[in-house]
Amino acid sequence: MLKFGTMGPAVAFPFVLLLVYLCSNSYCATYDDSVNLMDKVLDGYVSRQRPVLDQSHGIVVSLGFYLLTIQDFDEVAEKFSAYGLLYITWSDQVITWDPKDYGGAYSALFKLSDVWYPKLVLTNPYSKLSDLGDDWMIVRIYNSGYTSFVPGAVFDTSCSADVTYYPFDTQTCALDFNVWGYVGTEVYLIPFLDEVDTTSFTENGEWALDSTSVTRIPGGLSTSDTIRFSFSIKRKSTFLIINVILPIVFMAVINMLVFLLPAESGERLSYSVTVLLALAVFMTLVGDNLPKTSEPMPVLSYYLMILLILSTLMTVTTIFNLNIYFKKGQVPACWRRLYRIIFCFPCRFRKKKIHKNNKVYPNDCINDSKTPIETVDISDREEPEPEITWQDLSVAVDWIALAVFFVGTIIVNAVFLVILAKNKDVAFN
Structure with a gap:
């Protein structure tokens, strides 16, 4: 242990000054100091009035958003839910003190209802309009008047869904906040950063966060400033590709094989109708996961409708061909001539x-x-030419129908992929 008695005056004097300095700047406030501080600074304080000494000046409120997770995006209800924290700061010119008078206390916690705070409102809510902040919340005020308030909540907002390229779509949703009751000259809202803070963000299983941005929309003499936090989210489409897209493509391929099934088997019609009903079921499932609106219509819905039309035509062709195959008698001359050509x-x-x-x-x-x-x-x-029978004509119809529907299916799938390729940054990244 260092003993001052063993040191000379020249060496001990700097240590004494250091100890005095540390003691004078240490936080040694007692319970009574904290109570006296709150009673003193709140004496005559009116929480309904802006804490600005010159009321002709506006108060600057800085706003930041810490995104913790994306709860959900319901494209049918067009509802976006995000859980996060708002970091709000401003300068309270009324609540100030000298820390030396209160045991070195340089900050204090106050009940939210005891002090003025900006009543921020989410102006594009999904259900109801309400201000941000409850009575149980607290704010921290420093001796200089610098005030910080960090409320957290699950923010539900309305967000129009653009499902044109479903399930390879990207949605852009926003949270708009302004100070209720104040105009732009009384409360200035400014953002902390140009983007949302995602340092503590947890990924969502269905949606990936693509990008964020923060925009200030200035108010005026009759409207308040607005801070908009925008979120661009991209759907994770692997699940839908495996469970929706690929089964539809496979059914479109096997649907054409009905023309290779022997007519004597008696299973042609049931096979064709089964595939037709399966496509109709998938079309219903896709429709249940999309908003009930006609603008915009997803490309996938058009794709399913065309495949459903092709499947219907295949069923009609199958019925017509079975009718030909089991006919009796001689083939008319016009059909024989067409067959020969x-x-x-x-x-x-x-x-x-x-x-x-x-x-x-x-x-x-x-x-x-x-x-x-x-x-x-x-x-x-x-060599004598054999007679053309109804069975020969049926086989000819099978091969012609197989070629026509094969080309039609290839064209439909190619067009679908080309349309998605125009949105390749979303669909294939």
Whole structure:
């Protein structure tokens, strides 16, 4: 241990000054000092009046937002919910004191209702309009008048959903705050930063935070300033791709295979109707997760509608083709002519020539002269064209329908992907 008795006066004097300085600047306020401080500064204080000595001047209120998590975005109800903290500061020119008079107390906590505070209101709420702050909350005021207030809440706001590129959509929602009852010349709202503080942000399972921004909308002589905290959120689409998009694409592909199913199996119609109903069910599921509005309509809804139309046409074609396959009797001349034109049917049975004057030699070991015993002259002949049946016509319809619907499905999927590619920054990032 260092003993002052062993040190000379020149060495001990600086240590004495340091101890005096530390004691004079230490926080040694007692309970009575804190009570006297609150009684003194609140004596004659009116919490309804702006704490500005010159009432012709405005009071500057700084605003910041700490985003903790995105609770939910309901695109059907068009509701955005975010949980966060507002950091509000201003200068109270009435509540000031000298810390030396109160045991070095440089700050104190006050009940919210005992002091003036800016009654911030969320001006675009989802349900009801209310001010931010409850009686149980407290504010911290420093001896210079600097005041800080940090309320927290779950903020529910209305947010119009743009589901054009659902499920690869990006939504932009905002929280608008202004001071209720004051005009722009009485209370100036200014943001702390140009973006929302996300240092303590927790990711949402369905939505990813893309970007944030803070905008000040100045008021005037009749309106108050507004601070807008904007959030750009991007849907995590992997779940919907696996459970919605891919099953729809697979059903669109297997729907065409109905034309490869033998007509004798008796399962063609039930197969086609089953796929049609499955597409209708998926269309209902997608519609339940979208806002009930026609502007804008999601591209996915158009895609499902076109696939549903194609599936309906396949079912109608299947019924028509089964009717052809099980018909009896001779095929009309117009259908036979069309069949011949499409499949070049006569080309398969051209004339086959056999050379004339073919000589036949007997295979007889006794006849050594090798002279022919018979000369056969065979004229040109052609293979007879088989009769075209209803079953042949049905098979032809199957192959034509398979080709047409295959090309149609490829075009529909290509157009759908091209439209999404225009939004590739959202869809594929």
